[in-house]
Each structure stands twice: as structure tokens, then as C-alpha cells.
């Protein structure tokens with residue numbers, strides 16, 4: 020019976036060439052290969068292997084719709100279309116200047132073998148460092164609007180292994196400590212999620228170009244099978260609602276022989292579209308001071324009152340500090356009205372109305388006279404809709420005041436943001452649902468019109484959109500340095516060595532490194548050595564890096580502070596010299612437009628001795644290595660401040676032995692002669 024039905028369907032089927040064998044596409048170096056096949060009931064599945072060894076076993080593709088039959092069974096696989104691409108593009112700013120975008124592409128149309136023959140394309144782009152695939156829905160009579168209840172994409176890992184991940188759906192969004200489990204113990208997880216497979220292959224699953232769609236999480240089904248679980252919609256909305264034609268985000272798999280290869284991969288950026296903004300030279304990568312840490316230590320307040328932080332006088336002090344030390348910006352939080360009762364509500368915020376003791380025009384003029392930019396701050400309390408209503412007024416004011424970068428904030432529990440829905444009404448929303456995804460891109464594109472760059476906290480995850488919109492400069496989206504001020508607990512020593520191989524694969528993070536005052540409101544204070552705080556400036560990539568500690572803590576410690584003054588924020592090249600997820604990592608970066616190199620090395624709670632050949636340095640050049648290393652008695656539990664600063668002459672032929680204390684690190688500037 021089934022066969023007869025099938026045959027009848029084929030007879031009525033529109034003329035489409037079908038693929039005779041399961042289509043395959045391989046990476047330019049031939050190591051990674053992706054195959055598309057269909058099960059006996061016509062469910063399409065993709066499988067990935069590397070060097071002939073399976074990494075992803077056949078894993079289904081498809082969609083569950085809320086107002087129409089699901090789209091996954093009875094799929095006929097069309098004849099594949101192949102193409103190649105090889106181009107090198109330049110980043111306006113970044114962890115490296117030039118990026119090669121080299122892939123083999125396979126496009127396949129999947130068509131239902133029954134009426135009304137709904138269809139979509141699956142496009143695979145296979146690189147040497149991984150792959151991306153997405154669904155593309157063309158315009159068609161019987162699939163005009165999709166209400167997606169769930170995406171049925173799966174990732175069935177073909178080997179056992181270790182996974183590093185944070186839970187999805189938790190109240191504190193992305194601000195969590197990482198789990199390290201077997202693949203089978205993964206629960207409901209956010210991406211990026213990183214794996215070390217049994218044979219040592221490293222793999223990270225994430226997404227690229229998340230535009231007008233819901234963020235993808237993964238849920239464990241059985242054995243090693245993980246399944247997409249899109250962020251929920253709000254108030255009865257489907258998880259995603261889109262009219263065809265449209266494309267989903269890319270589902271990405273970064274693959275490497277070791278952990279460092281994942282960090283060096285540019286896959287996520289390559290899968291995004293080229294720069295749509297043109298010249299963004301009005302934004303310059305910079306280090307910035309701020310009226311900020313004082314509030315997190317509860318010495319000052321965001322709200323107006325006797326301990327108000329954002330006073331004209333205090334901001335001036337920070338402008339002076341920035342100017343004296345060559346930092347480009349000063350962030351000011353708590354400058355605008357509405358901070359009295361804001362957490363998770365945000366209704367009172369006015370983004371164009373300063374508190375009476377903050378003289379915006381005078382400060383703008385003062386900053387300008389000192390060659391410093393004020394950095395704006397728009398905390399929304401998660402009330403994205405209220406903020407959208409004021410976007411123009413807010414950015415117009417900033418532009419008038421010479422502000423070219425704004426930090427935004429969405430402090431509300433997960434599921435408690437407020438966003439405009441597709442019906443134009445305000446709904447409670449998840450931070451990574453479709454409506455918030457739209458909101459963030461709206462803020463970024465509106466800001467670009469005013470030559471303003473955006474750095475959101477409590478953001479939507481990074482999916483490489485900085486390539487397309489290079490004013491989307493950084494974001495938080497993980498447990499940042501602020502947890503060392505008041506966290507219960509703070510950030511343990513393994514936190515950053517884990518994030519480098521997980522969260523940071525997505526893109527830049529505004530972590531706020533560089534704390535010297537180790538006693539805070541958090542019971543364990545700052546759980547690193549000083550040398551590790553310095554090394555964060557190199558190991559955590561961001562085109563804006565804060566210099567967050569109290570001015571007096573820097574003034575009292577000119578020795579280690581010198582590294583923070585010297586370290587660059589924009590790079591010609593970045594190399595991962597060694598590392599294991601959650602244990603340690605050493606990264607070297609060459610300054611953009613200069614000859615100096617910087618190196619940062621960090622470890623978890625274990626001390627380490629790492630031999631580092633300096634072969635990354637320019638051949639034939641001599642360097643003075645200015646070394647900031649843990650003192651012999653340094654320890655994150657004891658003498659965190661113990662640091663040795665010394666110099667030696669080196670060339671690319673030398674090898675250094677880095678001795679890292681428990682919870683320690685090392686930072687080096689290689690000054691070219």
C-alpha cells in the first residue's frame with residue numbers, strides 16, 4: 020500500500036531531478052566529509068566524518084510546525100548543486116586582520132513526495148576547520164508563512180567524549196559556571212557547547228548569523244544524541260514565525276585536532292555576510308576606564324543620592340585617569356534617571372535625561388579636550404520595548420555629546436524581558452527568543468546611523484554578526500569579572516580557561532579584566548593572581564577592554580599597571596600556542612599596525628610549567644621581552660599579589676619556560692627593536 024501511494028505521489032510530482040546516490044561534499048583539504056541521505060520513510064539526515072572516521076552519525080533534519088503538518092517525512096533528495104569559494108577578506112578590527120573564507124558548498128532541495136509538495140533547500144558549507152549548514156525556504160504557494168514549533172535538527176555524536184556546557188533556560192541566562200560531563204550527561208544546554216571526543220578530536224556546536232529567528236539550544240535525547248531546542252516564544256507565539264523566502268541561521272560545527280584549533284577557527288565569522296555598514300573608522304578599538312567597579316563594590320550607587328557614582332566630579336576624575344594613561348574611553352553608569360527601582364522592570368529609565376549632578380555637556384567638552392570619549396550606558400532592566408521607544412532620542416543625545424560607543428544592559432531573569440512581539444504589542448520574552456533577536460539587531464543598525472558602536476550585557480549570544488555589522492563590538496553573555504566583586508561564588512580559577520574554548524568561540528567578550536584589589540564583597544575575593552589578571556587582556560579577545568579597578572589601586576601599583584597601559588586591543592594575528600579546555604591556555608597576538616607581540620598564559624587551580632618556543636615572533640627581529648610572571652610564592656588562595664617583573668632579550672629562536680602558579684598566569688610584551 021505504502022509503495023503504491025509513493026508511486027502515485029511520484030507520478031504527480033513536479034519535474035525535479037533526484038539524486039541517484041546520497042550526495043557528499045568534502046572540505047577543501049579533503050579531511051571532513053558530509054553526506055546527506057534519507058531513511059526508508061524519507062526522513063533526511065546528514066552525517067559527518069573526518070579522515071574517514073565518523074564524528075556525527077546520521078542526524079535528522081526538519082521542522083515541526085504549529086499550524087500545519089510537520090516537515091520531515093517523505094522527503095525526496097534533489098540532485099545536489101556544488102560550488103566552491105575562496106576569498107580573503109579584511110576585518111576593520113579584530114583578533115586578526117585577514118581571514119581566508121575557503122569552502123566547498125553543496126545545495127540540495129528536499130521536496131515532500133506528497134501533495135502539496137512543500138520544499139526547502141539545505142545548504143552545506145564545508146571548511147577545513149568545520150562546517151555550517153542552514154535551511155533556505157524559497158517562496159512557494161503552499162508554504163507562505165512558517166510557524167515553527169520546533170526545529171528537528173539533531174547532532175548525534177559518533178564517539179563518546181567530554182562536554183563543557185552551561186544550562187539553557189536558567190534564571191541567570193548565560194551567567195553560569197561551566198559543567199564538565201560526559202556527552203551522555205549533557206542536559207538542556209546552551210551553545211557554544213564544546214566536546215573532546217574519544218579520539219582527541221575537538222568539536223564545538225554553535226550557530227552563525229542568528230537573524231530574525233530564535234536562539235538554538237540543545238537537549239540530550241538518548242545516548243550521544245542531542246537535538247535542537249529553540250528558545251521559546253512568548254505569550255503563545257510559535258518559537259519562530261517567518262514568511263518565505265527566508266534562511267535559518269547556520270548550524271555550525273567547528274572541528275580541530277586540538278583545543279587551540281577551535282579558538283583559531285574563523286568559521287563563525289566566515290558564515291556571516293560581509294560588512295553592510297561600510298566605513299566604521301569612527302569606532303576605534305580601545306581600553307576604557309569607568310565609573311563602574313565602585314558600584315559593584317557598593318562604595319557608590321547607580322541611583323541619585325549621597326553616594327551617587329556618576330557625579331560630574333567623579334567622572335572628571337576618571338577622564339583625567341584615562342587621559343594620563345592613554346585609555347580611549349570612560350564608561351559612566353548611573354548617569355540617567357530611573358535607577359531607583361529598575362531590576363527586571365526598567366519602566367522608569369529615561370535615556371535622554373541625566374541626573375541633576377551629572378553635567379553631560381560640560382563633561383563631553385572636558386573629555387574632548389583631553390582626547391577621551393565618554394562611553395554611554397543604557398541599562399534597560401530587560402525592558403527592550405521601553406528602550407526601543409526611546410532609541411532615537413537616546414542616540415541623538417549621545418551623538419551630540421561625542422559618544423561613539425554605548426554599553427547596553429538587559430538585567431532581568433530569563434523569560435522576563437519585555438519585547439515587541441510580531442503583533443506590535445509588548446510581551447514577556449526570553450533573552451534569546453526571536454523578538455529579542457530582532458530587538459538587538461534593531462539597536463545595532465539604528466546605532467550605526469548615529470555612528471555609535473554597541474556592547475550589550477545580558478545580551479543575545481554572539482553568532483558572528485560583527486562581520487556584517489562591525490559596530491557590534493563586544494558583549495557580555497557569560498559570567499564576567501563582576502562576579503568577583505559580589506558573586507556567590509565568584510569565578511573559580513578554571514572559569515576563564517574554560518570560557519576561552521566555549522563562550523569565546525562565539526566572539527568578543529567584555530569581561531572586565533585587570534583587578535588588583537583582591538578583597539571584594541565576594542567571599543573568596545578575586546580568585547586569581549595578579550599576573551593572571553594581566554594575562555586576561557591577551558587570552559580574552561575584545562576590541563574594547565576595560566580597566567575597571569579603583570583608580571587608587573592602579574596608582575599604588577605602577578609596576579603591573581604598566582602592562583595594562585601597554586597591551587594592545589587590535590591585532591594583526593592571533594595564535595594559540597597550547598591549551599586544554601578548562602585547564603590552561605597560552606595565546607600570542609601581534610599588534611595591528613606595529614611589530615610588538617603580546618602573550619598571555621593562564622591556568623586553572625593547578626600550577627604548570629609550559630615550554631613555549633617563540634617561533635611565532637618575526638624571524639630575524641630582536642625583541643625585549645617584558646615579563647610579568649607569578650612570584651615563587653604566588654597562589655590564588657594566598658599571595659595573589661606576588662608578581663615578578665623582569666626583562667630579557669629574545670628572538671624567534673628562543674624558548675621560554677612559563678611557570679604559572681596555582682590560579683596564576685603570565686603576561687609578556689615582546690617589544691620589537
Ligand code: NOJ
Nearest residue numbers: 352398428430476495501
Ligand atoms: C550588569 C552588567 O553586567 C554590569 O556591567 C552593569 O554594571 C550592571 N548590569 C548594571 O547595568
Ligand code: CA
Nearest residue numbers: 194476477495
Ligand atoms: Ca551581567
